[in-house]
Amino acid sequence: MRQIALNLLVPGMKLGKTVYGPNGETYLNAGVILNQRYINRLSARGYSSVYVEDRLLDGVEVDDVIRQETRVKAISGVRSILKDAKSNKRGIISQAAVTRTVNGILDELLDNPLAMVNLVDIRSRDDYLFGHCVNVCVLAVMTGITLGFRRDRLLTLGTGALLHDVGKVRVPPEILDKPEKLSAEEFEVVKKHTIYGRDILRQEDQEIAAIAYSHHERYNGEGYPEQAKHPGIKLFSQIVGVVDIFDAITSDRCYKNADHPRVALELLAGTGNWWFDAKVVNAFMENVAAYPTGTFIQINTGEVGIVMDTPKGQPFFPNVRILLDREYRIVKPYDFSTLSNGCGVNCVLDDITVTEMLKAEPKMGTP
Ligand SMILES: [Fe+2]
Structure with a gap:
């Protein structure tokens, strides 16, 4: 099985993995033989690639580091957590729902210590934020496991990672989803998601609020909102910062196509003791294949x-x-x-x- 760009699909290919919609509903089941109508439908819904069966990789499975069911459940969980935070003026979120989601991810990652990220999480361009939150959570927890954190610390890290962008619910969607380059003023509005995130989360937990506040700070002071520098940036914020960049580079967005994981890893390899503490970058990189299965x-x-x-x-x-x-x-x-x-x-x-x-x-x- 391997990932293939939509424009290279031809009728007759067999779908290797089920394609899910933004609410966890099934668009197309694994095993379906693709025809032109299915290909057009995938394209219209904003997918840019899918997995297909390939006889060159006979007998090779491309496994996600967590079960697909867990990922789909987590994505729809994040969707409703963020919806609640948006509709509620005080931005209250359901702590129980968040803990349940993060614990589900934690259990699977702790059970699977040799897992390597090989799978590109395929999602539609329109569904970026929720899938991104879950991916950042998964990758942050894997990095935390490599760094040797205990389970209770991993739960805090995973929760902060899942909610790191919660402040985006207060950024106008026309700015957040703008396909063109943002103006300087619009970028200033986007940057405020760190402050909004802290404000939403600080009534729950100061440490989790600090992750949302500082995940765009950089070791050399080039980040925001405070231009904090090493050693003033907490480890958890740096972990979320690293994996946030990786996921953003390797995802399709409304303004760009996804880059190959190798590109993201090469960029991150150069950020040790420049944007992030080198030990955080190195721990993250231990978990991700630069050349995913099927490349x-x-x-x-x-x-x-x-x-x-x-x-x-x-x-x-x-x-x-x-x-x-x-x-x-x-x-x-x-x-x-x-x-x-x-x-x-x-x-x-x-x-x-x-x-x-x-x-x-x-x-x-x-x-
Ligand atoms: Fe962010």
């Missing part, structure tokens, strides 16, 4: 293959199924560890390039 790559000895998985703690060293030799001749596929062979990755190849290379095999990508 076509060329290794630095010239061979071309498709990523199978990535060992925990080694984001840039995937295990690859080699398909073409260094002269781009089709070979009998074999599995290759870049880590144990001391190889790096040269580049990511797009589907069109590899399809061309494999044109002796015209059925690639179809079930």
